[in-house]
Amino acid sequence: MWKIVIIDDEDKVLRGMKRIVPWEALNCEWSGEAKNGQQGLEVIRRVQPDLVITDVYMPVKNGLDMVEELRNEGYEGRVVILSGYSDFEYARKAMRLDIDDYLSKPASRTTIEEVLKNVVARLEERTMEKLQFLELRKKVQWYEPLIEKEWIKSIVTGTSMGTDPPEALQPLLKQWEKQDHFIILLTYTNQLEESDLFQKDWYLFRFAAGNVIKEAVRQRFLDFEFIECHTHQTALFVHVPKGFQDEENMRETVKQEVKESLRIYLHLDVIITFSSFTGNWADIHTSTKEAIEHLPLRSDVPLLPEVKEETGWTGQLPVLTDSMEWNQQLSSAIRYADEGKACTIIDGLFEKLRHETFHQPSAVHLGIEMWTMMTYALFDIGIRIRDMFPEHFDIYSVLSRQQSWEGTASELKEIVMKICHHQKWDENLKHRQLVEQMTAFVQERLHENITLHDLSDELFISRNYLGRIFKKVAGESFKDYLTRVRMEKASNMIQEGHYLIYEIAERVGYGNPAYFSSLFKKYTGYTPTELIQKRTVGQ
Secondary structure, rough: OEEEEEEEEOHHHHHHHHHOOOOOOEEEEEEEEEOOOOHHHHHOOOOOOOOEEEEOOOOOOHHHHHHHHHOOOOOOOOEEEEEOEEEEOHHHHHHHHHOOEEEEEOOOOOHHHHHHHHHHHHHHHHOOOOHHHHHEEEHHHHHHHHHHHHHHHHHHHHOOOOOOOOOHHHHHHHHHOOOEEEEEEEEEEEHHOOHHEEEHHHHHHHHHHHHHHHHHHHHHOEEEEEEEEOOEEEEEEEEOOOOOOOOHHHHHHHHHHHHHHHHHHHOOOEEEOOOOOOOOOOHHHHHHHHHHHOOOOOOOOOHHHHHHHHHHOOOOOHHHHHHHHHHHHHHHHHHHHHHHHHHHHHHHHHHHHHHHHHHHHHHHHHHHHHHHHHHHHOOOOOOOOHOOOOOOOOHHHHOOOOOOHHHHHHHHHHHHHHHOOHHHHHHHHHHHHHHHHHHHHHHHHOOOOOOHHHHHHHHHOOHHHHHHHHHHHHHHOHHHHHHHHHHHHHHHHHHOOOOOHHHHHHOOOOOHHHHHHHHHHHHHOOOOOHHHHHHHHHO
């Protein structure tokens, strides 16, 4: 609520203002009063109100001198003059002091309400401008965790294009220089498409699968990054001490434990392959390719081989699920509505088929595979592709009408154009910007006891609406997100080894170390002390 302080030396004016101002309707509250300018200074410095209503002629210090002193101190609140005098020099001084309005005594209830409505509207407008300014000023900070995560994903998938690592990752890279690395690749079979959870709630499936996988891997390896490559594939970028010898066959144990956990909790089958160890983290994309090469035939959404067997076509059809680089590039282009980049990728794929005889079933399959990839790329950011096309739109029929590779490519590019220029982006962008503000608030105040109510007050948006938008865009509730960010931050701080447990608890917003430890164990499977001991043994 907007805080208002009133300064006037007449008791009846103070009583009258308290009575006639529609506080609730204006979303305002009475926050203090004073009977002269000097007292007013003390109250305003203490309360920091959004609006000051002040008389001019008062004992000890007059109202305009008080406002001038406040302005010199940097006070940016709104000011309304309430006075029974009309003096040209005072009016000139009021203009210089950025006074919002002037009420002559006695002022009617209607006049007071109208003036205050206008001032509150300006307060709301200025708050929005300030939020936008903060958004621009802190954009890099807001996106830093996402940039770091995407950069790590890019070096694993081989799409970094030589991009320099974010500055914040330099300490981590120094640690990597002292370690060996390998990739664990998890590839879901066609059974994934039959999963009820996958079909009904893609966000919940990702969250659940990620937790199950990380929990199982954490039993053997503590230092790793979890990377969602695309719908059917996940990779873990694992770091171990230099010269690590897998004498206890830990990798094979992890493989069996992950498979068993996914089977028990999500009723899913997964194929797990490994790369060999490498001492150079910059070459980890070759390890990813090695893990892909170890996949058995038809493990990766195995529709295409059936097409070949049924029709006898012997041409070479590029399959997106076999090409992680193109997969990531196309998904990224669609998520950012980059029409030019997406069309270039499509042209590159079909260029490989230019000299092959056109084969319609294979062209249809490739088109449907790309459609599916675009569907999940959009779903990741809260947009349903079906909302972008007419109800009668049938991708299979559209692709089946094409009589050449060029025609198929042209139709797919037309689909990309419709996606990238659809009005759904406007609504989605606003929601994503709102969620960015929420995550920025969390990153800034992680050490505080943050609640959704705090964000509601900060952004002037209802708590229920914020909760719904956050779940829609982020794929998890705000409470779950906040807990996850705190636990991940705490886990990283434990790995760094520079902080005591109570210090870590305070830095991630928990005043009670015992409660923090119990929550940490519930989330990770270890108490902070156990994780510190495992880290010490690992070193």
